[in-house]
Amino acid sequence: MARYIFITGGVVSSLGKGIASAALGALLQARGYRVRLRKLDPYLNVDPGTMSPTQHGEVFVTDDGAETDLDLGHYERFTGRSANRMDNITTGRIYMDLIAKERRGDFLGATVQVIPHVTDAIKAFILDGNEDYDFVLCEVGGTAGDIEAMPFMEAIRQLGNDLPRNGAIYVHLTLMPYIATAGELKTKPTQHSVKELRSIGIQPDILLVRADRPIPKEERRKMSLFCNVRETAVIQALDVQTIYDVPIAYHAEGLDTEVLAAFGIDPAPKPQLGRWRQIVDGVRNPEGEVTIAVVGKYTGLKDAYKSLIEALQHGGLANKVSVNVDWIESEVFEQEDPAPYLERVNGILVPGGFGERGSEGKILAAKFAREHQVPYFGICFGMQMAVIEAARSLAGIENASSTEFGPAEEPLVGMMTEWMRGNELEQRKAEGDLGGTMRLGAYRASLKAGSKIADIYGDTEITERHRHRYEVNRAYKERLEEAGLHFAGMSPDGLLPETIELPDHPWFIGVQYHPELKSRPFEPHPLFRSFIAASVEQSRLV
Known part of the structure; x- marks a missing residue:
C-alpha cells in the first residue's frame, strides 16, 4: 500500500518546494523504494499552457501531451521517472470537471459545494493509480494561508484521517530569515506559518527550514517547542552550490531518516548515493569551461528556461566542463550589431518562444553562427528562425517570414491545421482556443541515415516531445535543400519537418521539438552532449 507525503510551503513562495520534493523522492528511491511525485496547483487556470513564461516560468510537457508545472521537470530529472498528465492538477481543472458533471445532472439535484464535492475530487485525484508505488509525494503549490489553496489544504487534511494510521505525513517547507541589524535568525515567521496550518487541522510532522546560514x-529547539515538532524533525535546508547537491545535503541533515521514522519504518534500507556524489563532483571539479549565448525573449526570468538550463549543465557534465550561460535579450540585436555580443562565445542557442517580438534578433543570431562557423542549436522557434535566415540569405527568398507574425508573402513558417497522432488525425483552427491546442507531447521522427543528427542519436528513429502551433512549410523544402540547408528529420509520414542542419558547418542543427525536456543528469540528452562537445572544440580555436 502506498504511503503519502504532503509537502506544503510557508512564509513566502519560491522557497524551492519542487526541488525539496524531488530531492526527497530521490532519497527514498536511493533506499530502494518506488516513488511517484505529483503537483497540486491552486490557480484557476486549467493548466499553465496559456500563462506568460515571464510570470509562471516554463511549461513542462509530458510524453502524453500534458502542459504542466515546471516542477514536474525537477521530478523527472531527480527520479528518472517520466511524469504524465495525472501528475499535475489545478483548481481550474477540478472546477471544469465538476461543472461539466453538474451540467449533465450527475449530482442528481444536489447542491454542489467546495466540501465535499471539490475536496472529494482532489482526494480522488491524489489516490488514483498509486498501486505500484511505495511512496506518493504530493506538493501543494502556493503558501499556507493562500485563499485559493484552501480546498487543497482541506483535502489533504481529510486524507490524514481517511488513510490508515501511519499512512500519511506532512512536511512543511518554511523560511528562517536573518535580520542583519539584529544579527539574528528569526523563528517567528515559521511559527506563524505553522500556526496557520494548525488552525485548519494540519500538524506538520517535519519542518524543512530554508536559511542562508547554519541554524543554531x-x-x-525553539521551533520544535512552539511548532509542536520533534527537535530532530527540524531540518535545516541551507543553500548549496548546485541543486544536485540537495539530496546529499538533506540526507546529511537527516530528512529521509525522519520521514521514514514518522511512518514507523525501522530499520530502514540504507541509501545508495554514489551516483549523486559523482554528479556533484563533476559540477565542482570541471576540467574546463565553455560559454553559451542563449538568445531569447524571456531572459528576465530564468525559470522560463529551467529545463534548458539543466540540459546545458547535463551536456557540460558529459564533457567534464562547466557551462557558463550568457543571457542575451534578442531584441538587442535589432538595435545593435550582434558581433560584440557573440564573437566571444563558444556556442549559440536560440530556444523556443512565441510571437514576433525579438524574432529578427534571433534570425541575426542564426546568421552570425552560420557565417562565423560558431556551433548553433535552434530549438522549436529557434529552428524556424534559422530556416527563415537560410531562406533569405542562401535561397534568395528576401521576404521569407512566418504567418505567426501576420500575413506573409513568403510563408516559410505557417500554422498547422492538421497532423497525425498515431493513427488519429488531429485538427486545429486559427480562431480556436489557445489552451491545449498545440502539437503536444511525444511524436516520432525519422532521421536520414548518414546525417549529422542521426549520428548523434545513433539511430534513425527517435521520439521527442513537442509544443508548437507553427511548422516549417514543406513546400519550400526543395529550394532550401538546393541552397544547402538539409532537412535531416521528418515526421514518419514525410509531411512535417522535424530537424534541419548545415552539413558544411561544424555544428548547426535545428529541431522542431524540445530535447531539453528529456535530459537528465544521469542521462544527458545526446544533442546537448554533442552541442557542448562542439562548443568545447570551438573554445580551443579561439
Whole structure:
C-alpha cells in the first residue's frame, strides 16, 4: 500500500518546494523504494499552457501531451521517472470537471459545494493509480494561508484521517530569515506559518527550514517547542552550490531518516548515493569551461528556461566542463550589431518562444553562427528562425517570414491545421482556443541515415516531445535543400519537418521539438552532449 507525503510551503513562495520534493523522492528511491511525485496547483487556470513564461516560468510537457508545472521537470530529472498528465492538477481543472458533471445532472439535484464535492475530487485525484508505488509525494503549490489553496489544504487534511494510521505525513517547507541589524535568525515567521496550518487541522510532522546560514541548536529547539515538532524533525535546508547537491545535503541533515521514522519504518534500507556524489563532483571539479549565448525573449526570468538550463549543465557534465550561460535579450540585436555580443562565445542557442517580438534578433543570431562557423542549436522557434535566415540569405527568398507574425508573402513558417497522432488525425483552427491546442507531447521522427543528427542519436528513429502551433512549410523544402540547408528529420509520414542542419558547418542543427525536456543528469540528452562537445572544440580555436 502506498504511503503519502504532503509537502506544503510557508512564509513566502519560491522557497524551492519542487526541488525539496524531488530531492526527497530521490532519497527514498536511493533506499530502494518506488516513488511517484505529483503537483497540486491552486490557480484557476486549467493548466499553465496559456500563462506568460515571464510570470509562471516554463511549461513542462509530458510524453502524453500534458502542459504542466515546471516542477514536474525537477521530478523527472531527480527520479528518472517520466511524469504524465495525472501528475499535475489545478483548481481550474477540478472546477471544469465538476461543472461539466453538474451540467449533465450527475449530482442528481444536489447542491454542489467546495466540501465535499471539490475536496472529494482532489482526494480522488491524489489516490488514483498509486498501486505500484511505495511512496506518493504530493506538493501543494502556493503558501499556507493562500485563499485559493484552501480546498487543497482541506483535502489533504481529510486524507490524514481517511488513510490508515501511519499512512500519511506532512512536511512543511518554511523560511528562517536573518535580520542583519539584529544579527539574528528569526523563528517567528515559521511559527506563524505553522500556526496557520494548525488552525485548519494540519500538524506538520517535519519542518524543512530554508536559511542562508547554519541554524543554531537553540533556534531549532525553539521551533520544535512552539511548532509542536520533534527537535530532530527540524531540518535545516541551507543553500548549496548546485541543486544536485540537495539530496546529499538533506540526507546529511537527516530528512529521509525522519520521514521514514514518522511512518514507523525501522530499520530502514540504507541509501545508495554514489551516483549523486559523482554528479556533484563533476559540477565542482570541471576540467574546463565553455560559454553559451542563449538568445531569447524571456531572459528576465530564468525559470522560463529551467529545463534548458539543466540540459546545458547535463551536456557540460558529459564533457567534464562547466557551462557558463550568457543571457542575451534578442531584441538587442535589432538595435545593435550582434558581433560584440557573440564573437566571444563558444556556442549559440536560440530556444523556443512565441510571437514576433525579438524574432529578427534571433534570425541575426542564426546568421552570425552560420557565417562565423560558431556551433548553433535552434530549438522549436529557434529552428524556424534559422530556416527563415537560410531562406533569405542562401535561397534568395528576401521576404521569407512566418504567418505567426501576420500575413506573409513568403510563408516559410505557417500554422498547422492538421497532423497525425498515431493513427488519429488531429485538427486545429486559427480562431480556436489557445489552451491545449498545440502539437503536444511525444511524436516520432525519422532521421536520414548518414546525417549529422542521426549520428548523434545513433539511430534513425527517435521520439521527442513537442509544443508548437507553427511548422516549417514543406513546400519550400526543395529550394532550401538546393541552397544547402538539409532537412535531416521528418515526421514518419514525410509531411512535417522535424530537424534541419548545415552539413558544411561544424555544428548547426535545428529541431522542431524540445530535447531539453528529456535530459537528465544521469542521462544527458545526446544533442546537448554533442552541442557542448562542439562548443568545447570551438573554445580551443579561439
